Amino acid sequence: MIETRDLGKRFDELWAVQALNINVQEGQVLALLGQNGAGKTTTVRMLTGLLTPSRGWAKVAGLDVVRRADAVRGAAGVLTEQHGLYLRMSGEEYLEFFGSIYGLTPSRRKDRARQLLEHFELLPAASRRIGEYSKGMRQKLALARALIHEPAVLLLDEPTSAMDPESARLVRDEISRLRSSKRAIVMCTHNLVEAELLADRIVILFQGRVLIEGTVAELKAKVLGPPEFEVRFSRPWDSVSLSLPPGSTIIAASDMQVRLRVERPEQTNTEIARALLAVAAPLIAIQEAPRTLEQVYLKVMALAREGNLVH
Amino acid sequence: MLEKEILFTRLVPVWLVTRRELQDQIRDWRVIMPLIILTALFPVLMNAFAREAVGFLNRFSANLIVDRLVPFSVLIIGFFPITVSLVVALESFVGEKERGTIEPLLSSPLENWQLYMAKLLAGIVTPLAASFLAILFYLTMVSRQGLKIPPAHILLVLVVVTAAHAILMVSAAIVISVQSTSVKAANLLASFIVIPVAILMQGETVLMFWGNEEMLWLAAAAVLILAALLIRVGLAHFQREYLIGREVDSINIRSIGRDFWRDFRGNARSVAGWYRGVMLPALRRVGSPLAMTVAIAAVGAWMGYLWSVRNLREAIASANPEALADISDRALRIPELVNLTEGISAPALFLHNSEVVLGILVAGLLSFSVLGVLVCFLNVGLLGGVFGVIEMLGLPAWPIFAAGVVPHGILEVPALMLASAAVLRIGVVLVTPQSGQSIGGVLIALLADWTKIVVGLVLPLLAVSAAIEAYITPGLLLAALQR
Numbered sequence: 001m002i003e004t005r006d007l008g009k010r011f012d013e014l015w016a017v018q019a020l021n022i023n024v025q026e027g028q029v030l031a032l033l034g035q036n037g038a039g040k041t042t043t044v045r046m047l048t049g050l051l052t053p054s055r056g057w058a059k060v061a062g063l064d065v066v067r068r069a070d071a072v073r074g075a076a077g078v079l080t081e082q083h084g085l086y087l088r089m090s091g092e093e094y095l096e097f098f099g100s101i102y103g104l105t106p107s108r109r110k111d112r113a114r115q116l117l118e119h120f121e122l123l124p125a126a127s128r129r130i131g132e133y134s135k136g137m138r139q140k141l142a143l144a145r146a147l148i149h150e151p152a153v154l155l156l157d158e159p160t161s162a163m164d165p166e167s168a169r170l171v172r173d174e175i176s177r178l179r180s181s182k183r184a185i186v187m188c189t190h191n192l193v194e195a196e197l198l199a200d201r202i203v204i205l206f207q208g209r210v211l212i213e214g215t216v217a218e219l220k221a222k223v224l225g226p227p228e229f230e231v232r233f234s235r236p237w238d239s240v241s242l243s244l245p246p247g248s249t250i251i252a253a254s255d256m257q258v259r260l261r262v263e264r265p266e267q268t269n270t271e272i273a274r275a276l277l278a279v280a281a282p283l284i285a286i287q288e289a290p291r292t293l294e295q296v297y298l299k300v301m302a303l304a305r306e307g308n309l310v311h
Numbered sequence: 312m313l314e315k316e317i318l319f320t321r322l323v324p325v326w327l328v329t330r331r332e333l334q335d336q337i338r339d340w341r342v343i344m345p346l347i348i349l350t351a352l353f354p355v356l357m358n359a360f361a362r363e364a365v366g367f368l369n370r371f372s373a374n375l376i377v378d379r380l381v382p383f384s385v386l387i388i389g390f391f392p393i394t395v396s397l398v399v400a401l402e403s404f405v406g407e408k409e410r411g412t413i414e415p416l417l418s419s420p421l422e423n424w425q426l427y428m429a430k431l432l433a434g435i436v437t438p439l440a441a442s443f444l445a446i447l448f449y450l451t452m453v454s455r456q457g458l459k460i461p462p463a464h465i466l467l468v469l470v471v472v473t474a475a476h477a478i479l480m481v482s483a484a485i486v487i488s489v490q491s492t493s494v495k496a497a498n499l500l501a502s503f504i505v506i507p508v509a510i511l512m513q514g515e516t517v518l519m520f521w522g523n524e525e526m527l528w529l530a531a532a533a534v535l536i537l538a539a540l541l542i543r544v545g546l547a548h549f550q551r552e553y554l555i556g557r558e559v560d561s562i563n564i565r566s567i568g569r570d571f572w573r574d575f576r577g578n579a580r581s582v583a584g585w586y587r588g589v590m591l592p593a594l595r596r597v598g599s600p601l602a603m604t605v606a607i608a609a610v611g612a613w614m615g616y617l618w619s620v621r622n623l624r625e626a627i628a629s630a631n632p633e634a635l636a637d638i639s640d641r642a643l644r645i646p647e648l649v650n651l652t653e654g655i656s657a658p659a660l661f662l663h664n665s666e667v668v669l670g671i672l673v674a675g676l677l678s679f680s681v682l683g684v685l686v687c688f689l690n691v692g693l694l695g696g697v698f699g700v701i702e703m704l705g706l707p708a709w710p711i712f713a714a715g716v717v718p719h720g721i722l723e724v725p726a727l728m729l730a731s732a733a734v735l736r737i738g739v740v741l742v743t744p745q746s747g748q749s750i751g752g753v754l755i756a757l758l759a760d761w762t763k764i765v766v767g768l769v770l771p772l773l774a775v776s777a778a779i780e781a782y783i784t785p786g787l788l789l790a791a792l793q794r
Contacts, residue, residue, distance in 0.1 A: 048418045049551075050414070051552050051555065052552055070420050070422055071420070080414040084415045084416075085412065086335065088334075088335050088338040089331075089334075097331055098415070100324075101324060101328070101419045101420070101421060102419065145415060
């Protein structure tokens with residue numbers, strides 16, 4: 001659905017995006033992460049045919065973004081970085097206007113506008129001018145605009161920025177629903193929790209280059225090493241005598257708990273449990289130590305700034 | 312039938328965007344209030360002025376001026392609302408860019424021409440509506456006071472001229488709006504629209520007081536052609552990337568100079584190499600414009616000849632016989648030509664012709680080549696006219712022409728045509744879509760091509776022709792006249 005090869009964009013002497021290779025299938029969400037100016041918005045703009053790539057190519061919904069730019073724009077729903085709403089229009093008028101631009105019939109665009117307004121809890125404000133909307137309401141309306149023509153591909157730049165937690169949750173649920181309905185979604189965000197929750201694959205950009213990419217689990221393994229597990233005991237217990245299977249090491253220990261790094265938990269964790277039972281350890285729980293995408297991101301950025309990480 | 316349907320379908324989005332823009336304008340009191348005030352107040356003021364002026368002029372029986380006063384007021388009343396509502400067109404693209412609303416629109420499946428035409432239409436409707444309403448309001452007041460309403464054909468030409476002004480100004484404003492990076496910059500550049508149109512209106516007013524309605528129609532046609540060219544240029548260089556990508560206006564003189572020099576010099580390492588590898592390709596590029604210029608020049612020469620034969624014959628027939636005898640006498644005072652070479656300086660001729668070449672460029676740049684080519688047309692037309700005059704004087708036209716014009720003209724006229732063709736190419740390329748290139752980049756490359764042709768060919772030809780004209784032609788002409 002969305003594919004790029006060696007995609008790059010140069011502004012004068014500056015490469016805003018370089019050698020970007022992504023492939024997003026239907027029903028997948030790809031999150032583009034990175035600092036401001038890393039090249040996320042430039043990538044989205046190339047994918048909508050607003051910017052012409054300086055090198056490489058990109059296809060959206062099977063259409064070349066340079067040669068079939070107008071068709072690409074018809075197939076994609078775009079949530080731009082700035083919501084870009086016409087403040088003197090009402091929410092309903094606004095959605096119907098974009099519905100007409102995307103070629104929906106009058107009855108269809110009316111239905112679709114009402115549907116989206118209702119879904120995003122904007123129906124009570126449907127006839128009010130957008131200028132009177134709160135930031136969160138405007139963001140939801142902008143997302144509704146991107147969905148008005150039921151696009152096969154969604155390009156979302158900061159979909160939940162400026163939203164209150166409830167609205168953000170609503171939008172996240174909508175993105176999950178869209179993924180389930182076989183849409184291909186590219187999402188730029190600074191919200192790492194959101195990216196971890198929604199994205200099937202993550203791409204981290206730094207100064208226009210891809211630093212690292214993969215699933216959340218792959219990135220954690222690559223950047224933070226093998227997963228870590230915490231073993232908790234009901235009473236003080238000497239874990240030093242514990243004989244662990246190969247591929248697992250103790251990285252921290254106290255009287256009541258021990259932290260293990262396990263290379264292949266799917267194979268080794270059973271043996272670890274057996275070993276603990278064999279020495280009658282007062283075991284309460286074995287659980288994976290939480291490691292977040294934020295940790296991955298911060299580590300990757302630190303390495304990149306030190307010049308120690310080039311994909 | 313199917314084609315008509317497809318065209319209609321493709322025009323629908325244009326109307327949708329235009330309608331939205333118009334609704335937005337109606338909802339914006341900052342646009343509507345000044346328009347209402349101007350539309351209502353200005354005709355009232357103008358009417359009061361006209362009433363006083365008519366009373367004053369009647370005391371002196373200046374009936375002609377009185378007759379022209381109302382049409383003049385109509386022209387002025389039509390013009391003012393256009394200048395005010397020009398702000399709508401000026402901010403059409405750059406204003407949306409500043410407010411951040413342009414990106415969703417650019418991300419929609421609207422084609423470039425649809426977006427451009429929608430903005431153009433939205434920019435034209437408001438000023439025209441305001442302008443026509445103001446005119447109608449004024450004429451209603453005029454008729455109620457028993458003043459003379461201009462005849463229908465005069466009113467029609469005034470309405471067309473007003474519409475032409477609106478289309479021209481809005482077309483230019485839209486080009487500015489696309490190329491500017493801020494509303495402030497666009498508004499500052501608006502002076503480059505309002506002042507020339509105001510000057511144009513002064514000329515049209517003179518035509519009106521002169522009572523030359525035909526010329527007023529021609530002026531309207533010229534304005535509409537210029538507007539069409541502006542629309543074409545705007546469409547040709549409308550790029551979504553340009554609207555999205557540029558945030559700051561910056562003129563980097565050094566970079567412009569570097570680009571120009573790179574284009575001008577090419578990869579040449581010697582003068583011969585430059586002629587072969589740089590100038591020659593530039594010359595090939597002006598091939599088609601040159602063919603067109605030659606055709607235009609041929610038509611010009613023929614028209615000049617016909618004009619002199621038709622009009623001068625009548626003028627000579629109705630002229631004072633004594634004055635005519637004096638002219639013939641002066642023309643046939645051949646011995647004066649002997650000293651002619653002393654009065655002609657080759658450098659002065661060269662300088663004059665070079666100034667003409669530069670004039671062609673400047674005129675061409677200001678008018679998408681139209682005026683540049685017109686200079687060539689008039690120059691060659693003058694030659695045709697002179698030929699006709701010589702013939703009418705009963706002198707041997709061909710021998711005189713062969714001796715007095717051909718020796719230097721054989722170089723000078725092609726040089727003039729080459730310079731005009733290079734300018735014509737600038738206009739043609741500017742109104743043609745150039746994918747991936749900014750209007751500035753295109754212009755630099757075109758000016759570099761013009762310079763290559765002028766420096767490499769036109770100036771050397773003019774230098775040689777000036778020398779021939781100063782030192783050889785007078786002798787040959789003298790010999791031909793003495794024969």
